[in-house]
Each structure stands twice: as C-alpha cells, then as structure tokens.
Amino acid sequence: MVFDTWESYFYAETYDPSTGQGTLRNLFDERDPVLLRELEYSETIQRQRESKIFSSxxxxxxxxxxxxxxxxxxxxxxxxxxxxxxxxxxxxxxxxxxxxxxxxxxxxxxxxxxxxxxxxxxxxxxxxxxxxxxxxxxxxxxxxxxxxxxxxxxxxxxxxxxxxxxxx
Missing domain, CATH: 1.10.3290.10 (Fido-like domain)
Incomplete structure (x- = not known):
C-alpha cells in the first residue's frame, strides 16, 4: 500500500475528515481503538519483560x-x-x-x-x-x-x- 496522503495512514472506515483522526493502520489489523490500545499495551509489557531478561x-x-x-x-x-x-x-x-x-x-x-x-x-x-x-x-x-x-x-x-x- 502506498501512503501518499494523510488519510491513507488510517483505515478508511475509521477516518473522520472533520477531525483528521481515525485508527492508524497497524500490524494487528485492528480497527477498534480501544481494543488496539489494549493489544499494544499487552505487546509493550511483553517486550519490556523480554528486554529486562535479555538486554541491558x-x-x-x-x-x-x-x-x-x-x-x-x-x-x-x-x-x-x-x-x-x-x-x-x-x-x-x-x-x-x-x-x-x-x-x-x-x-x-x-x-x-x-x-x-x-x-x-x-x-x-x-x-x-x-x-x-x-x-x-x-x-x-x-x-x-x-x-x-x-x-x-x-x-x-x-x-x-x-x-x-x-x-x-
């Protein structure tokens, strides 16, 4: 996919042109912003745990x-x-x-x-x-x-x- 406009960074069905906001395209392919936030939080916590174990x-x-x-x-x-x-x-x-x-x-x-x-x-x-x-x-x-x-x-x-x- 080519991201040639601001709008193209968002899932079309979530983008509100009046506010310029919506749900960004993401690796989870999740359109619900609340669920996406939870998924990102869980992923971040897991990565943080991994980084404490394997790196300094x-x-x-x-x-x-x-x-x-x-x-x-x-x-x-x-x-x-x-x-x-x-x-x-x-x-x-x-x-x-x-x-x-x-x-x-x-x-x-x-x-x-x-x-x-x-x-x-x-x-x-x-x-x-x-x-x-x-x-x-x-x-x-x-x-x-x-x-x-x-x-x-x-x-x-x-x-x-x-x-x-x-x-x-």
Missing part, C-alpha cells in the same frame, strides 16, 4: 544515552562513507549500529527507528540496505550479541559485520 540498554538517568548517541554522531561524521568497499562499509555500519542499538533511545520502536537511521547513513555511501536479506531472528541475535561485555562501555560489533555484509 542504556539508562537515561546516567547520561549513557547521550554518550552513546554522541559516539554515533562521531562515528558517522568521521567516516568517509563513499570511499568504503563492501567489507569496510559492513564494519563501519556494524559499529555505528552497535552504538545506536546500545543507546536504545526510545521506549518503543527503537529497532525500527535505528534501521531507518542506518538507511540514511547508507545514503552517504554507494550502498543501500535490504534488511529482508536476513531473518528477524538473525538480526535480533546479532543485535543482542553486540552489547558491551560486562563492566565495559564499548559495544562489540563483530556479530553484526556479517549481517551488514548480507544487507548491503
């Missing part, structure tokens, strides 16, 4: 998010993206993504937002990214493994390099 993303209270994002900026700005071959792009992209992933700046949608960000980084190179070249399981596993070692700050991007080779 940055904490906003300690300034870690700001620090990781400053590192992302430094890495992006300090790389001559157009000069990189595929392997160099994969290594540099993996490192940038590892820092961005560790920052995890949003409560929800950090993963999707990070992918969009990486597509913009790739625009500075001769590569495009096709995330469909790896399964969500491979992507998530490599992302999880890129977290810093215990009591360390620096993410370990090694697990992501082969993923970036595949998607570039």
């Amino acid at each position: 993303f940055s904490d906003v209270r300690t300034g870690e998010i700001d620090r990781y994002l400053a590192d992302v900026h430094r890495l992006v700005e300090g790389t001559s993206w157009m000069r990189l071959d595929r392997g160099g792009f994969a290594r540099a992209g993996a490192e940038v993504f590892a820092y961005l992933n560790q920052a995890h700046p949003f409560r929800a949608s950090s993963g999707r937002t990070s992918k969009v960000f990486m597509e913009h980084v790739a625009e500075q190179s001769c590569f495009t990214l096709d995330f469909g070249q790896v399964s969500p399981e491979v992507w998530n596993q490599a992302s999880m493994l890129s977290g810093p070692d215990l009591r360390r700050y620096e993410p370990v991007s090694d697990s992501l390099v082969s993923v970036f080779v595949a998607i570039a």
Whole structure:
C-alpha cells in the first residue's frame, strides 16, 4: 500500500475528515481503538519483560544515552562513507549500529527507528540496505550479541559485520 496522503495512514472506515483522526493502520489489523490500545499495551509489557531478561540498554538517568548517541554522531561524521568497499562499509555500519542499538533511545520502536537511521547513513555511501536479506531472528541475535561485555562501555560489533555484509 502506498501512503501518499494523510488519510491513507488510517483505515478508511475509521477516518473522520472533520477531525483528521481515525485508527492508524497497524500490524494487528485492528480497527477498534480501544481494543488496539489494549493489544499494544499487552505487546509493550511483553517486550519490556523480554528486554529486562535479555538486554541491558542504556539508562537515561546516567547520561549513557547521550554518550552513546554522541559516539554515533562521531562515528558517522568521521567516516568517509563513499570511499568504503563492501567489507569496510559492513564494519563501519556494524559499529555505528552497535552504538545506536546500545543507546536504545526510545521506549518503543527503537529497532525500527535505528534501521531507518542506518538507511540514511547508507545514503552517504554507494550502498543501500535490504534488511529482508536476513531473518528477524538473525538480526535480533546479532543485535543482542553486540552489547558491551560486562563492566565495559564499548559495544562489540563483530556479530553484526556479517549481517551488514548480507544487507548491503
């Protein structure tokens, strides 16, 4: 589906042109806003439980998010993206993504937002990214493994390099 107008982001039968509001198209294909809210809440709670078990993303209270994002900026700005071959792009992209992933700046949608960000980084190179070249399981596993070692700050991007080779 092409979203070429504001209205096209909503289910047609729920959109009220006088208010500009309705139910956004969603992965649940749910049109009832109350039920959608409950589904999203349940999904968010489940994801939150999973993230406490499997990860240790940055904490906003300690300034870690700001620090990781400053590192992302430094890495992006300090790389001559157009000069990189595929392997160099994969290594540099993996490192940038590892820092961005560790920052995890949003409560929800950090993963999707990070992918969009990486597509913009790739625009500075001769590569495009096709995330469909790896399964969500491979992507998530490599992302999880890129977290810093215990009591360390620096993410370990090694697990992501082969993923970036595949998607570039």
